[in-house]
Amino acid sequence: MNKQIILLPGDGVGKEIMESAKHVLNTIASEFGHSFTFHQHAIGGEAIDNNGTPLPEDTINACRQADAILLGAVGGKKWDSLPGHMRPEKGLLGIRKMLGLFANLRPVKGFAPLLHASPLKEDVIKGSDILIIRELTGGLYFGQPSERRENGDAVVDTLSYHRSEMERIIDKAFQSARLRNNHLTSVDKANVLESSRMWREIVNEKSKDYPDVTVEHVLVDAAAMKLITQPNQFDVIVTENLFGDILSDEASVLTGSLGMLPSASIRSDGVGLYEPVHGSAPDIAGKGIANPMGMILSAAMMLKYSFGMEEEAAEIEEAVHDALEQGYHTPDLQIKGGKQVTTKEMTEIVVDNLTTKSVSNFICSTYA
Ligand SMILES: NC(=O)C1=CN([C@@H]2O[C@H](COP(=O)(O)OP(=O)(O)OC[C@H]3O[C@@H](n4cnc5c(N)ncnc54)[C@H](O)[C@@H]3O)[C@@H](O)[C@H]2O)C=CC1
Numbered sequence: 587m588n589k590q591i592i593l594l595p596g597d598g599v600g601k602e603i604m605e606s607a608k609h610v611l612n613t614i615a616s617e618f619g620h621s622f623t624f625h626q627h628a629i630g631g632e633a634i635d636n637n638g639t640p641l642p643e644d645t646i647n648a649c650r651q652a653d654a655i656l657l658g659a660v661g662g663k664k665w666d667s668l669p670g671h672m673r674p675e676k677g678l679l680g681i682r683k684m685l686g687l688f689a690n691l692r693p694v695k696g697f698a699p700l701l702h703a704s705p706l707k708e709d710v711i712k713g714s715d716i717l718i719i720r721e722l723t724g725g726l727y728f729g730q731p732s733e734r735r736e737n738g739d740a741v742v743d744t745l746s747y748h749r750s751e752m753e754r755i756i757d758k759a760f761q762s763a764r765l766r767n768n769h770l771t772s773v774d775k776a777n778v779l780e781s782s783r784m785w786r787e788i789v790n791e792k793s794k795d796y797p798d799v800t801v802e803h804v805l806v807d808a809a810a811m812k813l814i815t816q817p818n819q820f821d822v823i824v825t826e827n828l829f830g831d832i833l834s835d836e837a838s839v840l841t842g843s844l845g846m847l848p849s850a851s852i853r854s855d856g857v858g859l860y861e862p863v864h865g866s867a868p869d870i871a872g873k874g875i876a877n878p879m880g881m882i883l884s885a886a887m888m889l890k891y892s893f894g895m896e897e898e899a900a901e902i903e904e905a906v907h908d909a910l911e912q913g914y915h916t917p918d919l920q921i922k923g924g925k926q927v928t929t930k931e932m933t934e935i936v937v938d939n940l941t942t943k944s945v946s947n948f949i950c951s952t953y954a
């Protein structure tokens with residue numbers, strides 16, 4: 587199966603961890619007999635420097651024709667004083683919007699070997715397995731006007747949603763809950779925001795179409811607290827853009843590091859952009875120590891959601907699990923003992939686990 591994959595490494599650690607994803611995907615291709623063709627394009631700060639815009643035309647065109655897109659991260663201090671429309675983050679927001687990638691799936695499932703890597707108590711996080719579904723192309727990040735007024739002394743950002751934008755993400759969340767444990771938590775701020783009251787109404791309307799799914803409404807401030815005190819209470823969480831952005835970084839604490847979390851940004855026809863949840867991590871960029879797991883697991887999500895390669899995705903997840911079980915970890919994971927490794931070393935260990943696994947599978951199937 588030949589697949590055209592667009593790579594958008596972006597800025598900071600984005601470039602370092604994209605190499606990891608490529609290496610893992612090349613290994614999967616040779617182990618499973620697939621062909622992945624990579625096309626690299628600029629986005630974010632790098633694109634501002636080279637093309638004068640965070641989202642060049644040729645990047646947009648390439649993404650439109652791709653089978654799937656992998657993105658590292660964008661942003662950095664160098665571009666922080668640019669006007670809003672010229673910032674690196676606008677490139678990422680722009681590609682999400684242009685491709686209509688309205689559903690951002692952020693699974694938060696700790697790997698057993700990392701239970702003790704979280705600052706939270708083991709018995710609190712044990713067994714937690716959450717899917718955060720974040721609306722990705724509406725709300726405060728896109729609403730207009732968004733501007734300074736009165737010579738800079740006043741400011742407005744706009745939180746705007748159309749009913750249809752809420753309906754499609756809420757439907758997606760109910761469908762996802764059906765494939766898991768049939769429990770949906772809708773997070774909003776309906777005690778204050780009109781947009782949240784409309785969101786809540788739609789969740790209640792839609793719940794009639796999914797009578798097998800239990801629904802709970804939780805206000806976002808309480809949800810932030812419950813996420814780290816009773817994470818086992820959650821199955822699928824659905825929420826709007828800003829709340830989902832914040833809650834997913836918070837939820838990463840359950841897994842030991844923000845560097846562990848992958849995500850898929852998809853639309854209904856399976857086209858998707860896959861990226862780790864974290865940003866360009868300027869504080870560690872260039873040191874070769876970024877945790878590549880969130881990026882590698884994003885590549886696994888790509889195989890599963892865009893290419894239907896479930897077995898290949900599962901092999902990557904197992905190789906990641908095995909690397910952690912063998913005691914390897916990048917410095918962001920606060921683990922006593924074990925073996926601290928660099929981004930490149932961690933990637934090689936995952937690749938080794940993948941190839942060893944295939945060899946032992948081959949031996950098993952040949953001599954069974
Ligand atoms: N999707 C994207 O491209 C995102 C981009 N950003 C941008 O990234 C830049 C930095 O933002 P921050 O607030 O610092 O968030 P960040 O997510 O880049 O970093 C937060 C903390 O997590 C650590 N971290 C993140 N990824 C890691 C990894 N793979 N391995 C080890 N440690 C990791 C960083 O070292 C830092 O201490 C900003 O310009 C921001 O706009 C932020 C979030 C998402």
Ligand SMILES: CC(C)CC(=O)C(=O)O
Binds near residue numbers: 675678679831863
């Ligand atoms: C545009 C991004 C920088 C927003 C973000 O933090 C994210 O999508 O996780």
Ligand SMILES: [Mg+2]
Binds near residue numbers: 831835
């Ligand atoms: Mg974020």
